[in-house]
Amino acid sequence: MAFVLIGFMGAGKSTVASELAAEIGVTALDSDTLLEERLGHPVANEFALNGEASFRAKEEQLVCELLSDARPDSVIALGGGSVLSERVRGALAGHVTVLLDIDPDTAWERVHATPDGALRPLARDREAFRALHASRGALYEELADAVLVDLPIGGAARAVGALRALSAAPEGTRLLWARSASGEYPVLIGRGLIGECDEEQLGRIWPLDRSRSRPFCVSDETVAAAYADRLGDLAGTVTIPPGEAHKTLASAEHVWQALLGAAMTRADHVVALGGGVVGDLAGFCAATYQRGVPVVQVPTTLVAQVDSAYGGKTGVDLPEAKNYVGVYHQPAGVLVDPDTLATLPPAELAAGWVEVLKTALIAGGTLWDAVAAGGEVDERTILACVRTKLAVVAADERDGGRRQVLNLGHTVGHAIETATGYARYRHGEAVGLGLLAALRLSGQDELRAQVRELLIANGLPVTLPDTAPEAVLAAIARDKKRVSSHVPFVLVRAPGEVSHGCEVAAEDVRAAVAELAP
Numbered sequence: 001m002a003f004v005l006i007g008f009m010g011a012g013k014s015t016v017a018s019e020l021a022a023e024i025g026v027t028a029l030d031s032d033t034l035l036e037e038r039l040g041h042p043v044a045n046e047f048a049l050n051g052e053a054s055f056r057a058k059e060e061q062l063v064c065e066l067l068s069d070a071r072p073d074s075v076i077a078l079g080g081g082s083v084l085s086e087r088v089r090g091a092l093a094g095h096v097t098v099l100l101d102i103d104p105d106t107a108w109e110r111v112h113a114t115p116d117g118a119l120r121p122l123a124r125d126r127e128a129f130r131a132l133h134a135s136r137g138a139l140y141e142e143l144a145d146a147v148l149v150d151l152p153i154g155g156a157a158r159a160v161g162a163l164r165a166l167s168a169a170p171e172g173t174r175l176l177w178a179r180s181a182s183g184e185y186p187v188l189i190g191r192g193l194i195g196e197c198d199e200e201q202l203g204r205i206w207p208l209d210r211s212r213s214r215p216f217c218v219s220d221e222t223v224a225a226a227y228a229d230r231l232g233d234l235a236g237t238v239t240i241p242p243g244e245a246h247k248t249l250a251s252a253e254h255v256w257q258a259l260l261g262a263a264m265t266r267a268d269h270v271v272a273l274g275g276g277v278v279g280d281l282a283g284f285c286a287a288t289y290q291r292g293v294p295v296v297q298v299p300t301t302l303v304a305q306v307d308s309a310y311g312g313k314t315g316v317d318l319p320e321a322k323n324y325v326g327v328y329h330q331p332a333g334v335l336v337d338p339d340t341l342a343t344l345p346p347a348e349l350a351a352g353w354v355e356v357l358k359t360a361l362i363a364g365g366t367l368w369d370a371v372a373a374g375g376e377v378d379e380r381t382i383l384a385c386v387r388t389k390l391a392v393v394a395a396d397e398r399d400g401g402r403r404q405v406l407n408l409g410h411t412v413g414h415a416i417e418t419a420t421g422y423a424r425y426r427h428g429e430a431v432g433l434g435l436l437a438a439l440r441l442s443g444q445d446e447l448r449a450q451v452r453e454l455l456i457a458n459g460l461p462v463t464l465p466d467t468a469p470e471a472v473l474a475a476i477a478r479d480k481k482r483v484s485s486h487v488p489f490v491l492v493r494a495p496g497e498v499s500h501g502c503e504v505a506a507e508d509v510r511a512a513v514a515e516l517a518p
């Protein structure tokens with residue numbers, strides 16, 4: 001099994017291949033360089049002399065030879081277009097295919113910063129370059145076992161362990177390498193990750209060395225009963241009753257005491273097994289227990305698998321205000337088994353889908369198209385949501401700017417949860433109502449109507465009966481995002497065009513909340 005790097009020109013495949021190879025202790029192979037040696041002239045000359053078809057045929061032959069002769073642990077960088085060949089795609093089976101993802105503008109700048117960049121046959125016209133990038137994107141994604149985005153110099157070496165873990169994971173598992181200002185971690189997404197792995201496999205896919213750092217599971221009673229025994233040997237398990245009403249300081253104290261009682265040390269780690277409530281609470285307890293121990297997130301709800309398990313926001317609610325006490329604490333890793341969603345009650349699945357809808361409004365593009373079409377949430381959708389969230393967090397870990405877009409629908413949503421005592425609406429249900437208010441404030445009547453229909457189609461509430469707008473407005477006024485006299489809102493111009501930090505007149509907020517009354 002070799003590590004095979006694919007991706008668009010300018011993604012840094014040769015550089016990353018060299019770094020991975022150095023870490024593993026082998027010499028990297030680069031198909032473009034080897035092809036030029038075989039041809040006896042640069043790729044550009046081959047295009048000029050014999051045309052692209054001739055180049056592709058010779059490239060296909062060489063790459064297939066490289067892949068079939070590859071020794072275990074070798075590292076091979078492929079030319080950007082080589083995966084257009086069906087033979088090459090077939091020859092990738094049995095290897096770990098690693099996509100180095102890059103946006104088209106950065107790729108263009110990088111290619112043209114190299115001495116012969118402007119001579120590259122496929123990099124002469126910027127619009128054609130962009131179109132080529134767009135046309136290849138889906139193919140790269142389809143083939144990738146692992147996706148690495150925007151790695152800093154030297155960063156690839158740190159991902160080697162996670163790439164190796166893929167060989168122990170169930171077939172079809174994908175790896176995303178998450179990055180933010182305070183750290184990096186692997187995200188593994190695969191059916192059977194929790195259900196099918198034996199103790200030995202778990203040891204290999206686990207982001208921490210379980211022989212040195214003992215896992216202590218924090219969960220809720222429902223999830224622990226169903227899944228705790230799938231996590232291999234645990235040094236201890238502590239549970240809370242299920243539900244938002246238990247995301248409290250009292251629950252945190254219960255967890256801290258239980259971890260102390262089980263003699264957990266700073267060398268050990270917490271495993272957050274459950275939905276967003278458990279993830280936020282367990283992450284907070286991990287961040288604060290003995291001033292901080294690592295946490296591995298094992299999300300089991302849709303909310304947690306597409307959103308809350310990533311990005312490091314942890315904390316608890318106060319009766320007066322949601323998520324009011326907390327810290328940033330990035331996970332040591334996230335293990336996502338979509339099979340666990342099979343036991344999730346339909347109402348929880350529907351509520352979780354609202355975070356998918358929110359993410360699609362933020363991302364736009366193919367994710368929005370899929371969600372607006374009302375399709376099933378499959379691993380592809382989960383992966384797309386996670387990639388969207390990770391990209392936002394990578395740009396702004398501490399909510400100073402861009403990350404605030406993730407709060408779309410949450411200002412009113414959180415206020416509804418608080419005003420109704422954290423007992424009446426699921427988080428996703430409240431956020432759905434919040435999205436309707438945000439779209440009203442955005443002046444997007446058509447999109448609001450479309451979102452309303454989607455919510456109804458998923459059996460989600462679109463009105464807020466028996467709740468005085470004043471109670472919601474009072475909770476909005478306490479929102480932790482408040483700056484001086486106003487609470488900033490996230491507004492939407494169109495799917496994929498979302499602005500944060502928007503000031504909105506108090507009477508408009510009042511009208512948007514009042515409009516939710518039946």
Ligand code: NAD
Pocket residue numbers: 220221222223226242243244247274275276277278280300301302303304307308309310311312313314323340341342343344345348351352426427428
């Ligand atoms: P949750 O954790 O309360 O889970 C919902 C219910 O599903 C619970 O009763 C739980 O016992 C049950 N459950 C969980 N997994 C199950 C499974 N596989 N099978 C059967 N039952 C299962 O709620 P949630 O919707 O997952 O998360 C909501 C919380 O997430 C809120 O507190 C919200 O603030 C938080 N959140 C945090 C972030 C973040 O970035 N930290 C982002 C979004 C939401």
Ligand code: GLY
Pocket residue numbers: 307311313403406407
């Ligand atoms: N759920 C909001 C955020 O992660 O920033």
